[in-house]
Amino acid sequence: MTHPTSRADETRTAWKAVLEKYHEDRETPLNENYWSEKDTWSRDWIRAVQDEKIAAVAPFLYENSDFYRRRFDRLGVAPTDLRDVDSMIANWPVVTKQEMMEDAEAHPPYGTYTTCGEAEWADRGWMLFSSSGSTGTPRVFRYTHFDRQYWEQANARALYSGGLRKGDSGLPMVGFGPHVFAWGVQYTLAKMGLPVVPGGGMDGQARAAMIERFNPTTLICTPSYLLYLGRVMQDMGKDPAKTSVKWLVTGGEPFSGVSGTLERIQDLWGAKSLEFYGCTEASPHCGGYSCPEYQEGDEPFIHLMEDIQVWETVDPNGLNPVAEGERGLTVCTNLNSESSAQLRFLVGDYTRLSHEPCACGRSHVRGMGCLTGRSDDLINLRGIKFFPVQIEEAVRAYPGTGDEFQIRLTTKDDGLDVMTVVVEHPDQGKSDEIAKAIRSHCEIRCAVEVVAPDTLPKTEMKAKRVFDERNK
Ligand SMILES: [Zn+2]
Numbered sequence: 001m002t003h004p005t006s007r008a009d010e011t012r013t014a015w016k017a018v019l020e021k022y023h024e025d026r027e028t029p030l031n032e033n034y035w036s037e038k039d040t041w042s043r044d045w046i047r048a049v050q051d052e053k054i055a056a057v058a059p060f061l062y063e064n065s066d067f068y069r070r071r072f073d074r075l076g077v078a079p080t081d082l083r084d085v086d087s088m089i090a091n092w093p094v095v096t097k098q099e100m101m102e103d104a105e106a107h108p109p110y111g112t113y114t115t116c117g118e119a120e121w122a123d124r125g126w127m128l129f130s131s132s133g134s135t136g137t138p139r140v141f142r143y144t145h146f147d148r149q150y151w152e153q154a155n156a157r158a159l160y161s162g163g164l165r166k167g168d169s170g171l172p173m174v175g176f177g178p179h180v181f182a183w184g185v186q187y188t189l190a191k192m193g194l195p196v197v198p199g200g201g202m203d204g205q206a207r208a209a210m211i212e213r214f215n216p217t218t219l220i221c222t223p224s225y226l227l228y229l230g231r232v233m234q235d236m237g238k239d240p241a242k243t244s245v246k247w248l249v250t251g252g253e254p255f256s257g258v259s260g261t262l263e264r265i266q267d268l269w270g271a272k273s274l275e276f277y278g279c280t281e282a283s284p285h286c287g288g289y290s291c292p293e294y295q296e297g298d299e300p301f302i303h304l305m306e307d308i309q310v311w312e313t314v315d316p317n318g319l320n321p322v323a324e325g326e327r328g329l330t331v332c333t334n335l336n337s338e339s340s341a342q343l344r345f346l347v348g349d350y351t352r353l354s355h356e357p358c359a360c361g362r363s364h365v366r367g368m369g370c371l372t373g374r375s376d377d378l379i380n381l382r383g384i385k386f387f388p389v390q391i392e393e394a395v396r397a398y399p400g401t402g403d404e405f406q407i408r409l410t411t412k413d414d415g416l417d418v419m420t421v422v423v424e425h426p427d428q429g430k431s432d433e434i435a436k437a438i439r440s441h442c443e444i445r446c447a448v449e450v451v452a453p454d455t456l457p458k459t460e461m462k463a464k465r466v467f468d469e470r471n472k
Contacts, residue, residue: 008063012115015060016146016338018053022307024153027193033292035160036153038307039362043355046306046364051084053335054310058082061341066112067103068343071095082343085310094319094331094344097131097139100281104139116142116339130178131280140178141280143339148187150336151283154308155188155276158289161303161362162274163247164194164218170249171216173199173207173225180283181251181276185220204232215244222252223265227403228458230268241270251276251286260396263296264403277302277367279347282309282334287347288367293359299368301354306364308336312344313353319346327352330367350387379466381409381419386444388466391421394441398434401425404456404465411471419446424453 022038029035041049058079061068072079075093082088104111116125124144131139143151170189174182189196197214199207207229210216219226226248230240248271266273277288287309288302304311313328314321322328330347334340351367358366378385388407395405402424411417423434428450435448 011056011060011063012338015056015341018056019150019336019338022049023150025149026153026156027191029160033361035157038305039157039161039364041307041363043363047085049307050310050335054085054088054333055083057335057341058088058343061115061343064115064117066107067100068113071099088310088333088343089312089321092343094314094346095342096319096346097281097348100139101137104137110140110142113139113342114141114340116144120144120339127183128178129180129183129280129283139281141283141340143283143337147283147337147339150308151184152188152191154305154336155184155286156192157305158276158286159185159188159192159249159274161292161360162249162290163272163292164192164274166193168217168247169195169197169215170218170220171197171199171207171210171214172220173229174221176200179252180278180280181286182220184283184286185249185251185276204229205236208233208236208238211243211245212238217244218247218249219245219269219271220249223250223261224253226250226265226269230265231403231458240268243269245269245271247272247274249274249276251278260393262300264396266296275302277304277349279332279345281340281345282332282342282347283337283340287311287332291358291360291362291366301366301368303358303360303362304365304367309334311353311365311367313351314346325352325354327369377466379407379409379419379468381444382417384444386442390442391438391444392465394438395421395423395434397441398423398425398437400427401434402453402456404458406456407466409466409468409470411469415471417470419444420449421446422449422451422456424456425450426453428452 024036026036030037034040062072062079077091081091100111100113103113121142124146126143126145126148129141129143170185172182172186176182186196197210197216199210233240248265248269250273262273274290276286278286288304291301291303310333312321312331314331316329327350330349330351332345332347334342352369354366354368377387379388391407395401404424406422408420408422409417421438431448431450434450435446438448439445
């Protein structure tokens with residue numbers, strides 16, 4: 001919500017001036033390797049730019065967002081106390097999804113945590129995006145055309161890093177709902193001058209036929225859908241690895257950090273994965289992306305863009321910063337939007353940050369081990385905590401397993417909570433052996449039910465593999 005005061009306008013103008021100072025409007029890449037010189041900025045310069053942006057964004061948020069103003073006042077912190085990265089981390093506690101959700105419930109339909117009010121929406125509104133709402137009230141975010149330009153450049157850096165060049169073309173296979181990922185890629189392909197064949201609103205067989213007829217080089221969808229579509233093509237007697245597809249641009253689900261899944265999908269398509277990592281709250285763009293130097297078998301990681309966002313990791317209990325190289329939950333400060341600048345927002349995926357130089361020359365921090373476990377997905381079974389992706393890795397590692405699996409959590413008559421993992425395998429007699437494999441991989445005891453291959457429903461878009469039917 002905007003306050004119709006001169007301070008609101010003044011601070012917005014000052015914030016946008018800083019954004020514009022570092023904005024490039026590229027339609028062609030800097031050179032063979034990088035879309036922008038920002039990818040290789042020195043660490044000192046990256047920090048100086050972050051500091052300058054924080055000093056401008058804090059007063060802007062105070063004057064233009066009721067959510068932020070209330071929080072500053074409640075904490076007894078002045079916007080001028082947030083002068084740079086260090087003073088922000090010292091003075092500004094991490095913002096959680098819960099806080100945003102409460103604000104969204106108290107101030108429907110938009111909440112007050114964004115800085116795109118009615119005036120900006122009417123003047124230069126671009127698109128509305130929404131969190132999935134799977135864990136509570138959906139939080140919505142309105143972005144402007146001003147933001148769109150920043151979004152396109154950030155995503156172009158990601159797509160170019162992943163390998164997309166002139167001559168490539170995209171086939172987005174998504175529902176085009178209010179989710180940032182596919183829209184971000186769509187607009188960015190246009191900015192980069194790469195053609196698009198729209199692939200929405202049709203089934204797998206129709207999309208398989210489109211791939212064969214129009215020869216796109218780049219598929220844009222969730223990882224689950226890549227697996228699904230590849231199997232559909234095989235059922236049609238076709239080999240996905242023999243198609244025109246070279247790049248697999250994915251978002252929306254953990255992927256490249258799940259060992260077994262990345263290889264399975266890359267091998268199926270004979271193509272290279274390019275993963276977008278990010279969140280709806282701190283858009284308008286991905287925050288992280290795949291590295292051109294990454295080879296199968298290396299520890300997975302993604303590059304983050306620090307000139308436009310500050311990335312930190314915190315411990316899950318106190319939400320205090322952890323030392324570099326230690327595992328923690330991701331926290332993002334978004335310094336690249338007039339609509340949804342955010343200070344220390346808890347994105348909540350586990351990773352380790354590394355400033356070690358990368359072979360590709362990009363100087364920005366990396367998320368190591370990839371970001372494969374959003375803390376919201378954590379399963380707590382009798383006090384043992386684990387992520388569904390840990391089960392996924394164990395299932396993928398067992399020879400002969402099908403693509404699908406399910407995790408079913410139930411309560412027995414005696415009140416004990418138990419887990420059954422349903423696995424596809426041609427040999428029904430393997431259940432004990434697979435249970436043992438899961439136990440040795442995850443240190444979790446479970447029962448395994450083996451079903452024949454291709455009997456579990458195929459996941460099309462976002463995978464739903466956990467069914468929690470425990471008594472609460
Ligand atoms: Zn790299």
